[in-house]
Amino acid sequence: MSDLNQKKVAFLVANEGIERVELTEPWAAVEQAGATPELLSVQTGEVQTFDHLDKAEKRKVDKAIKDAKVDDYDALVLPGGVANPDALRTDEDAVAFVRDFLASGKTVAAICHAPWTLIEADVVQGKTLTSWPSLQTDLRNAGAEWVDQEVVQDGNLITSRKPDDIPAFNNALLESLSHGGAS
Template structure:
């Protein structure tokens, strides 16, 4: 299955606190679909994933977010974990990258606590999304409508609540990338 061949997907994470499965499952899904995942982070080196509160594997950073360009990617994935998006939202380069990515119209997929970074990027007014339940008030205060659903699509935003939603999240991510690619191809003059 390589229907996303030639597509490059950015995964943006902080140095630690990433919920492992929320990074590795979508990563594997885009890889299996033929796309190339790229791990972005504010700092070079490795990032530390977690299985809830226990340290799991480390992953090498491919590129710093400061040196990344939205133009080089077909979609953005924001994995959760509590500490990960909390750290990202204090990094100006990460917040700016997310803001620009949402404005680009390309798919942006955020799961669990990851919408905290979307809140900081100030891109949620009038949008409908889901997240880990504890973010409801934060999201409403940012001008969004929060719903309790497995996966929510609002324009180019794809959101899910937790690791149990990963099958639906991954499926929607792949569909949105393929749809975005088809839309871009159809608008290219022959």
């Protein structure tokens, strides 16, 4: 993998309901690869992560999504959790950011329930992806092909199903980031 020291990765979350490991493990992988992660949310302050349904740690937000620009980042990560993407898909700034990021050709990586935000951004038509199994009907109804695999890459879009898939998810993210996006 090439040196990622000049790369910056946005992690976009709502204020609550984020599956902790789906944020912290990709975050750590990005840092260990030499890139800089930045936490974006719908509001400034702190966000609440969860271990499934139990509250876990809080994380400080680096920037509100309304103040973020796609041009400032090399990749976008959308962690899951059920409540997190459900809240994100109701935020116009978050949805527009996701739509613009996919259109830019830069890497977008979404895990677990995060594809709900991709559906709302209207960017899954004709794409092959995976997610937590309960989203497969939603994704098919939005025009995507859903497959049951630990990681799927379709152009600049990377998706995974669940926390157990994080190692493969992280590898695909870092590989794509090192090659500047779509492979």
